[in-house]
Amino acid sequence: MFFGGHPFGGGMPGGMGGSGHGGGPPRGDVDTTKLYETLEVDKSASKKDIRKAYMKLSRTHHPDKGGDEHKFKEISAAYEILSDDDKRAQYDKYGLEGVSGDDVGAAGGEDLFSMFFGGGGRSRRGASSGPRKGPSVNHPLKVSLEDLYNGKTVKLAVNRKVIQGTPTECTRCKGQGAILEVRQLGPGMITQMQRTCDACNGQAQQCQYKSERKVLEVHVEKGMREGDRITFSGMSDEVPKMEPGDINFIIQEKDHDLFKRKGADLLVVKEVSLNQALCGFSWKIQHLDGRELVIKSRPGEVIKPEMNTKEALPFVKMLPDEGMPSKGNPFVRGNLYVMFRVKFPEDNELPTEVVEAIRKLLPEPDVPEEYDPMEVEEVHLNPADLRLFGKGGAHVSSNEAHDEDEDGGARPVQCQQS
Ligand SMILES: [Zn+2]
Structure with a gap:
């Protein structure tokens, strides 16, 4: 068979499958209302009304929007015929058979129907490929x-x-x-x-x-x-x-120099010196609507390098309702987050007298350990990279390491003890 099942079920006079349903005379009681019912319009409906009905139904039943594909095809097929003056006239007189028979020859008729009634995806307009709408x-x-x-x-x-x-x-x-x-x-x-x-x-x-x-x-x-x-x-x-x-x-x-956005919230990153972190800061920014905001720390407020949580989360503070407006409800705004980075002084940047002064001023100064320098080892620290943690010690020789490998593949000797 050239085309698959048609969406109007078996209720059609004369049948549709197989061959040769070319232009025979109308049989007694042909169905000339089914297509109108499909589009939910009157038989006397104007072209405009038919189009309106089709647009409405095809939107409701579009498979992309969760509609039933069969129903959708039915609607498209009905519209295909009723939107065409000639085909509609044929249909009104002879039913579906009239539309196929008079319009084209027998072979073409099958093609026409496969087009209207979804011939398993092979029809040229693809009744399954969606509404009769050009590419967007x-x-x-x-x-x-x-x-x-x-x-x-x-x-x-x-x-x-x-x-x-x-x-x-x-x-x-x-x-x-x-x-x-x-x-x-x-x-x-x-x-x-x-x-x-x-x-x-x-x-x-x-x-x-x-x-x-x-x-x-x-x-x-x-x-x-x-x-x-x-x-x-x-x-x-x-x-x-x-x-x-x-x-x-x-x-x-577009990326913004100052603000980063997530949903309706905005984030700015502020680097403060250790001095500012401990003693306070003020920071003037221009908001996206042109307003100038001065963000000031409260007296005694301390900015820390990270949050006091188990995970080392960045230290953030927040300004409520200074984020983006919400789409459709612009008076409800997100929040503005400020993420801090505390810039500590570099090694040897602080003169000895400053260090002495700070030691006296800041809480919890170091209490020197008591020891006999001749009996303990005094050590200093080197720079380090935490990613190398666990990689210290002598490298395990490759033979021992791979003996237990299940895939047991021959691997080249990579490590050598020096
Ligand atoms: Zn052509």
């Missing part, structure tokens, strides 16, 4: 953190292909979008293959395009984030017999 275009839109904070409207010019004049039926495929190739495999054996028409790219129509320049006002909402999209529905290139796709602008957040 995504444009990245780089936006500064300031603009994401304050919101902004950007005017962007796009060029789109617009159909000029009336599209004409493709002469190559006679408006089928696909070409049926009959090949002889051997004596008495032929095979039929269907391939997309290359003259019209499977669109069944040929048309002239012109380029149209269009200025779009792109409204960047307060609080938008990386990856958020601003959609201009149906603004992509025009495609014959399809709804044009969308133009999407995808937000790309």
